[in-house]
Amino acid sequence: MVFPFPTGLDFSVEMKEEYEIFRKSVRAFAEKEIEPLVKDIEKSNTIPPSLLKKAAEQGYLGLGIPEKYGGQGTDMMYITLFVEEVSRICPAFTVATLIHSLFSFPIFAYGTEEQRMKYLPQIAKGEKHAAHATTEPGAGTDVAGIETTAKKVDGGWLINGRKYFISGADKADYFIVLARTSPPPSRKERHLGLTFFIVERETPGLRVGEKIEVIGIRGSHPNEVILDNVHVPDENVVGAEGKGFKIAMETYDHGRIGVAAQAVGVAQACFEKTLQYSLQRRAFEKPLIYFQAVQFHVSEMLTMLEAARLMLYWSATLANKNKPEAAMAASMAKIFATEVAEKAALKAITVHGGIGVASDGLVERFLRDTQVFKIYEGTNDIQKLVILRQMMRTTFGMDVD
Numbered sequence: 198m199v200f201p202f203p204t205g206l207d208f209s210v211e212m213k214e215e216y217e218i219f220r221k222s223v224r225a226f227a228e229k230e231i232e233p234l235v236k237d238i239e240k241s242n243t244i245p246p247s248l249l250k251k252a253a254e255q256g257y258l259g260l261g262i263p264e265k266y267g268g269q270g271t272d273m274m275y276i277t278l279f280v281e282e283v284s285r286i287c288p289a290f291t292v293a294t295l296i297h298s299l300f301s302f303p304i305f306a307y308g309t310e311e312q313r314m315k316y317l318p319q320i321a322k323g324e325k326h327a328a329h330a331t332t333e334p335g336a337g338t339d340v341a342g343i344e345t346t347a348k349k350v351d352g353g354w355l356i357n358g359r360k361y362f363i364s365g366a367d368k369a370d371y372f373i374v375l376a377r378t379s380p381p382p383s384r385k386e387r388h389l390g391l392t393f394f395i396v397e398r399e400t401p402g403l404r405v406g407e408k409i410e411v412i413g414i415r416g417s418h419p420n421e422v423i424l425d426n427v428h429v430p431d432e433n434v435v436g437a438e439g440k441g442f443k444i445a446m447e448t449y450d451h452g453r454i455g456v457a458a459q460a461v462g463v464a465q466a467c468f469e470k471t472l473q474y475s476l477q478r479r480a481f482e483k484p485l486i487y488f489q490a491v492q493f494h495v496s497e498m499l500t501m502l503e504a505a506r507l508m509l510y511w512s513a514t515l516a517n518k519n520k521p522e523a524a525m526a527a528s529m530a531k532i533f534a535t536e537v538a539e540k541a542a543l544k545a546i547t548v549h550g551g552i553g554v555a556s557d558g559l560v561e562r563f564l565r566d567t568q569v570f571k572i573y574e575g576t577n578d579i580q581k582l583v584i585l586r587q588m589m590r591t592t593f594g595m596d597v598d
């Protein structure tokens with residue numbers, strides 16, 4: 198036993214030849230199709246729809262969706278490698294695919310067969326886009342504190358509320374929306390009484406409101422979403438009524454691996470750009486790489502990067518094996534990799550000197566991206582609580598909520 202893990206075998210990372218072939222093809226796609234547009238994406242704060250179409254043609258939008266529903270399967274390592282490789286060039290682009298997972302995961306894990314057949318193939322093919330709407334102006338971390346309500350009416354539900362920070366809302370054809378359907382039975386059970394609904398864009402009363410400008414991952418901006426007497430039929434309820442909190446938490450456990458992958462991609466980019474710059478930029482008649490202070494920065498970046506990558510692949514391997522420790526590992530990978538990416542971006546700026554802070558420069562955008570990574574899919578501080586609670590539950594069967 199490697200306390201608190203049952204065995205040292207839990208630390209294995211499963212890499213296969215096929216994964217590396219896939220990585221190569223994603224890298225080629227990212228460098229050929231996305232890299233030339235990065236400056237425009239940063240400036241316009243939008244991803245060109247033509248680019249999403251090209252990704253869909255490659256099957257990348259179907260990652261995480263079972264083949265039965267038109268996707269590429271649910272192997273977590275493929276999703277991880279896709280997000281890592283694309284984030285090395287443009288992390289914002291991967292938000293589109295990660296949000297698709299936040300919509301499709303609850304549907305294939307908890308939805309009805311009719312819902313799966315109706316929504317997943319269109320999402321997998323990139324014919325339709327989706328968004329995940331949990332956060333509100335008054336409740337982010339505290340999911341159970343949401344105020345959006347869904348009231349039972351004849352043949353369906355009437356949803357009222359305001360969602361905030363909803364990524365991809367401007368492009369979304371479908372939303373998965375969390376609403377309170379009954380009051381919590383007690384203060385300790387605030388998480389009960391929440392339910393997920395599928396809401397289609399054209400439903401009367403749904404409106405995509407203000408665009409929220411965020412410092413990082415420019416290209417994927419969130420919006421507010423207003424639901425004013427939105428009527429949805431009974432068949433749009435996802436999973437059991439009142440069990441939305443559990444579905445949300447399980448969905449985010451998967452999503453966190455995606456954020457760790459974004460962070461590893463960014464740390465990789467910072468490392469490569471710094472090494473390249475230190476070989477080519479000269480000071481005092483020699484390239485920067487000959488100065489010991491610069492050598493320290495570069496080797497520290499590489500060390501941190503590979504440690505983060507190992508944690509990322511380890512958490513993806515545990516998720517693929519459906520191990521109970523997978524959620525804890527995803528939280529650890531998210532904290533560690535996002536902090537590594539932040540440190541790598543700071544080091545990259547240091548070694549690049551003035552160019553490092555030029556706003557149309559090569560590296561400053563990565564530091565801004567890392568600030569978002571540390572917040573969404575559950576802040577890093579909240580991940581620390583998740584890790585502790587999971588460890589106490591799986592190791593001692595004890596709840597410390």
Ligand SMILES: Cc1cc2nc3c(=O)[nH]c(=O)nc-3n(C[C@H](O)[C@H](O)[C@H](O)COP(=O)(O)OP(=O)(O)OC[C@H]3O[C@@H](n4cnc5c(N)ncnc54)[C@H](O)[C@@H]3O)c2cc1C
Nearest residue numbers: 329330331332336337338362363364419573574575576578
């Ligand atoms: C760019 C971006 C995109 C997003 N996309 C989506 C999306 O598509 N869909 C969606 O539903 N949401 C989305 N979000 C929302 C995101 O999930 C929340 O911002 C995040 O969960 C934090 O919630 P909050 O902003 O309300 O912060 P708060 O919950 O108000 O937290 C503020 C601070 O208090 C700390 N804190 C809160 N509670 C505790 C506690 N119990 N113990 C210790 N510290 C605590 C937090 O760690 C944080 O530091 C997005 C956010 C951003 C920035």
